[in-house]
Amino acid sequence: xxxxxxxxxxxxxxxxxxxxxxxxxxxxxxxxxxxxxxxxxxxxxxxxxxxxxxxxxxxxxxxxxxxxxxxxxxxxxxxxxxxxxxxxxxxxxxxxxxxxxxxxxxxxxxxxxxxxxxxxxxxxxxxxxxxxxxxxxxxxxxxxxxxxxxxxxxxxxxxxxxxxxxxxxxxxxxxxxxxxxxxxxxxxxxxxxxxxxxxxxxxxxxxxxxxxxxxxxxxxxxxxxxxxxxxxxxxxxxxxxxxxxxxxxxxxxxxxxxxxxxxxxxxxxxxxxxxxxxxxxxxxxxxxxxxxxxxxxxxxxxxxxxxxxxxxx
Numbered sequence: 001x002x003x004x005x006x007x008x009x010x011x012x013x014x015x016x017x018x019x020x021x022x023x024x025x026x027x028x029x030x031x032x033x034x035x036x037x038x039x040x041x042x043x044x045x046x047x048x049x050x051x052x053x054x055x056x057x058x059x060x061x062x063x064x065x066x067x068x069x070x071x072x073x074x075x076x077x078x079x080x081x082x083x084x085x086x087x088x089x090x091x092x093x094x095x096x097x098x099x100x101x102x103x104x105x106x107x108x109x110x111x112x113x114x115x116x117x118x119x120x121x122x123x124x125x126x127x128x129x130x131x132x133x134x135x136x137x138x139x140x141x142x143x144x145x146x147x148x149x150x151x152x153x154x155x156x157x158x159x160x161x162x163x164x165x166x167x168x169x170x171x172x173x174x175x176x177x178x179x180x181x182x183x184x185x186x187x188x189x190x191x192x193x194x195x196x197x198x199x200x201x202x203x204x205x206x207x208x209x210x211x212x213x214x215x216x217x218x219x220x221x222x223x224x225x226x227x228x229x230x231x232x233x234x235x236x237x238x239x240x241x242x243x244x245x246x247x248x249x250x251x252x253x254x255x256x257x258x259x260x261x262x263x264x265x266x267x268x269x270x271x272x273x274x275x276x277x278x279x280x281x282x283x284x285x286x287x288x289x290x291x292x293x294x295x296x297x298x299x300x301x302x303x304x305x306x307x308x309x310x311x312x313x
Contacts, residue, residue: 024206046171103133230256
């Protein structure tokens with residue numbers, strides 16, 4: 001039952017987004033809860049990790065290296081290109097770059113499992129990119145838009161240490177010292193994360209209700225293009241390096257599915273509600289596209305799948 005509720009994430013996100021758009025006053029008052037909600041998400045992620053997930057990095061060094069390089073190069077550059085092509089102003093551009101510069105999202109682990117990818121590699125990559133993102137995210141945003149937007153690099157770095165590293169480390173420690181207790185509550189963790197993301201999305205929609213009609217469609221187009229390019233290139237470039245199909249599927253999800261909840265929270269904390277809109281729409285869309293692709297790949301055995309891009313695999 002819990003798994004079904006979690007899998008319906010896009011539906012809950014859509015329903016509460018419509019409610020937030022129609023009745024923004026219900027959510028505007030809790031805008032200060034975005035960071036605590038994100039902290040809860042990262043704690044839930046940490047509780048699902050253990051030291052073996054980090055040790056696996058040494059067993060898959062080449063795959064992890066390629067995946068992380070693609071994560072922090074392709075996605076920021078694609079975000080910049082899409083934003084410029086669509087003529088985004090500073091607010092939306094910084095929002096797109098935040099989405100492109102954060103680590104991979106935890107939903108990639110679920111999608112990878114469903115698509116018969118390498119789940120252990122996916123978890124390892126998410127953990128490593130999450131820790132690296134603490135430094136990479138503010139630096140990449142500053143590098144790409146620092147001349148036109150004042151990017152508070154040091155403040156973002158400190159915030160990421162508090163909101164990302166601390167709860168993840170706490171979760172890993174709790175898993176190590178109280179593993180039996182963690183395993184009892186583990187089935188509830190995805191549902192808690194999903195609810196937290198849905199409320200973050202709803203708050204941002206409420207804060208942007210007046211602007212949604214004007215800028216919502218073009219931002220949605222940008223998000224679809226960004227996510228699609230990440231999935232296709234994540235798979236295609238990895239295939240060019242000669243990795244097997246399970247690894248290609250895994251890295252496609254790691255590159256294409258972002259921690260957009262973190263991007264949204266950073267936009268709200270350091271920039272403007274409008275800058276949080278790309279992350280909000282990405283949170284909904286990448287779960288839809290990821291689910292569709294995972295469903296397709298799950299019906300296509302890895303042994304029989306041709307090495308190709310997601311568009312044709």
